[in-house]
Amino acid sequence: MQIKVAIVEDQRDLREMLGILINGSPGFACIGTFADAEEALLKISDTSPDVVLVDIHLPGKSGIQLIAQLTLQMPNTKFMVCSSLEDDENIFNALKAGANGYIIKSSAPVKILDAIQDVYNGGAPMSSQIARKVVAHFNPRSQDHAEFNKLSPREKEILAYLAKGYRYKEIAGFLFISVETVRKHIQNIYEKLQVGSRTDALNKIGGKSILF
């Protein structure tokens, strides 16, 4: 069975080139091309594609907004962003809008076909460099170890409980120490991390609470 692909791309030559590539490849069928978001919104639901290639930089409504709307209407369709840049903001906004993959326009044709196949099969194709950005976004750990490492083991331990939302009284119970001690430790933790509340501390350390 063929994978039905639709294209939303404002540059005419690229749009036609992609159409030819897809129609010329066995297992793929280009069943619609659109030059802008408005046209796509009106007509694309009639074509019921399996995969839609969406350019981010469209005149008028952006490709990200388009994806956000279409994913609501077509829950079973996969969306793959085609961008000329590896712009961080666009990557994350596209993923948040519901895009399933993110490829660079200048990719080799065979890479593009691979990506379509992959996204159709439930994968999340993206270049290695883009994956790196995504992973980096997940990991708030960059340079700020300095403050975190100033914490004593006991303080890290207490911070872990803090992260889990326990009250001072409960933490004191777990560690068999008085609430006053817990309070004092937390006071020291906040000072070392240069924050003034539990939530600030947790935002500062990001996902590091799994250290314990």
Next chain:
Amino acid sequence: MQIKVAIVEDQRDLREMLGILINGSPGFACIGTFADAEEALLKISDTSPDVVLVDIHLPGKSGIQLIAQLTLQMPNTKFMVCSSLEDDENIFNALKAGANGYIIKSSAPVKILDAIQDVYNGGAPMSSQIARKVVAHFNPRSQDHAEFNKLSPREKEILAYLAKGYRYKEIAGFLFISVETVRKHIQNIYEKLQVGSRTDALNKIGGKSILF
């Protein structure tokens, strides 16, 4: 120049097999193998590897904890998780701990070498299925958390400020409403999420305050 690889893997046969694979491949050198986290922590800094393959399921301290510690000591080294499963929790914990890639043990040898090369060059190798899980975490619609979706737009907005650690008074200032209203919204949020504190609420919605 060769890529210096270290291995942390408790299963002896797999550990040796990987070592042979790496040493037998041009451009790669296995400069250390370790059977558990404790051994790795003691000796690995002497070997200064470029890439470390870490099994998640180690006796004693888990591979994730190991990565969390080693990334602090060796900021220029890349870490790649080797797991036998595609366990969601492990994937995200590994990424949060600072892992750069995530591959399945049963991958073809050439895939493993590719992944080492990729992670060494700043990529984030992971299988298509794992990438899908990562991407899904970015996508609001994949979060079918029934409770979360009960929140009204206004409540989500306030929850976002709550996640950033602002006080009621500050939130009220941002939204041009009274503190009492903020308080009431939060009361409703806690009720819908079935929690009793700010930290509980944030833990409930996970690290996904980026939705706003």
Next chain:
DNA sequence: AGGTCAATTACACTTTCGTGGGATTTGGAA
């Protein structure tokens, strides 16, 4: 032996948070 630091406890005090009511307005759904 003296010094430093982590860990511990204590008390007093202020601020913020969480909970319990109750109230009004508005817009959309039944």
Next chain:
DNA sequence: TTCCAAATCCCACGAAAGTGTAATTGACCT
């Protein structure tokens, strides 16, 4: 229209969190 959810505001009370200052113990380092 009636009903309801959402958003807004108010009051009061107790619990929890955060701040400041002070003191004691034990371990480790010089």
